[in-house]
Amino acid sequence: MxxxxxxxxxxxxxRKRFNQRxxxxxxxxxxxxxxxxIAVIGTMVGDIAITTNFTQKNLLPSMAHPFGTDWLxxxxxxxxxxxxxxxxxxxxxxxxxxxxxxxxxxxxxATLGRKVDAVITWLVDLVMGIPHLLLLILISYALGRGTLxxxxxxxxxxxxxxxxxxxxxxxxxxxxxxVKVADKLGRSKVEIAVxxxxxxxxxxxxxxxxxxxxxxxxxxxALTFLGFGLPPEQPGIGIILSESMKYLSLGMxxxxxxxxxxxxxxxxxxxxxxxxxxxxxxxHSAHD
Numbered sequence: 001m002x003x004x005x006x007x008x009x010x011x012x013x014x015r016k017r018f019n020q021r022x023x024x025x026x027x028x029x030x031x032x033x034x035x036x037x038i039a040v041i042g043t044m045v046g047d048i049a050i051t052t053n054f055t056q057k058n059l060l061p062s063m064a065h066p067f068g069t070d071w072l073x074x075x076x077x078x079x080x081x082x083x084x085x086x087x088x089x090x091x092x093x094x095x096x097x098x099x100x101x102x103x104x105x106x107x108x109x110a111t112l113g114r115k116v117d118a119v120i121t122w123l124v125d126l127v128m129g130i131p132h133l134l135l136l137i138l139i140s141y142a143l144g145r146g147t148l149x150x151x152x153x154x155x156x157x158x159x160x161x162x163x164x165x166x167x168x169x170x171x172x173x174x175x176x177x178x179v180k181v182a183d184k185l186g187r188s189k190v191e192i193a194v195x196x197x198x199x200x201x202x203x204x205x206x207x208x209x210x211x212x213x214x215x216x217x218x219x220x221x222a223l224t225f226l227g228f229g230l231p232p233e234q235p236g237i238g239i240i241l242s243e244s245m246k247y248l249s250l251g252m253x254x255x256x257x258x259x260x261x262x263x264x265x266x267x268x269x270x271x272x273x274x275x276x277x278x279x280x281x282x283x284h285s286a287h288d
Contacts, residue, residue: 017288024276031269035088038266042085049082049235050074061254068254069249076240080259083237084266086209090147091217094154098216099209102159103201106166110174111189120167124160132157136219140228150229154216162208171200203277214267221263238264 042049053073061068067076108122127135136153143149173179173196182192223229224238232239237259244255 018117019055024273027269027273027276033272034266034269037084038081039085039088042081042083042088043113045082045085047076048075049056050079050233058252061258067258068252070243070255076255076258078160079235079240080237080262083235083240083259084262086234087217087237087263088266089152090220091213093184094151095158095209095212095216097151097155098158098212099162099205101155101162102162102208103166103205105159106163107170107197107201109163109167110170111193116121117167120163124163127157128160132219133222136207136223137226139230140223145228146231147234150223153223154219158212158215162205162212165204166201169204170197173197173200207231207274207277210270214270215264219269 018233051074053069055073056065056069057071057073059065059073065075065077067080069075070079105120105123109117114266135157139153139156140149143152176196179192179196182196187195221236221238224236225237225242227242229238230236232243233273240259241263242255244252244259247255
């Protein structure tokens, strides 16, 4: 009887894991398709997003203009797609840089001795101790704002948590029996790292990258919204939302609603993807 119950529990566990994998694949497929579609369409839109037409200004959402038009007659659907594509490119670039920084510092902290570990741990605590938005503003402003300032600000401020995760994983791996055996057999540290550590840490790196992406997009939009990011001539999502605030009191609700919904949908979608991937890699998190 006990054996039968154990088999049933094991089957349920495998079925649950399979369902989680299927959900993650579905989320990833939809998310990548969604991002690719916005990035491609936003790139192809070109000058349409900034073309003014005063005969079509302040129009409510309709079949001809699904997101309505603004005070200059610009189509808000095209502006939203263009702005979101810019945010996607910046967010992707910044999150990749941040994840690579985290991987390098996490590996260095775990493998290069106590002094290096202490310095990197101090850096992690320092960055995490500064209010996030304030750090973004200071870095972007110091670099003259613009696209470069936003990318560097987001990349430099998002690596600490992933650094801690990778450091902890590598420290656990160093105590694993197969790593100690490989070291005693005379394998070089590079060979041990390539064959035994990188494949083990890569899933955590990938999950961290996916989770960094929506934060990068959101913080890029916030930074631009506050006036410390992209210049006004670039129709970024932050610029669109910032400009729309002036006209909400006039009843032009669609100027902020639809761009905000697209931004929120993108962030929530990839946060969901990252959470599902984490549950697959770390079974214990599935019970949280």
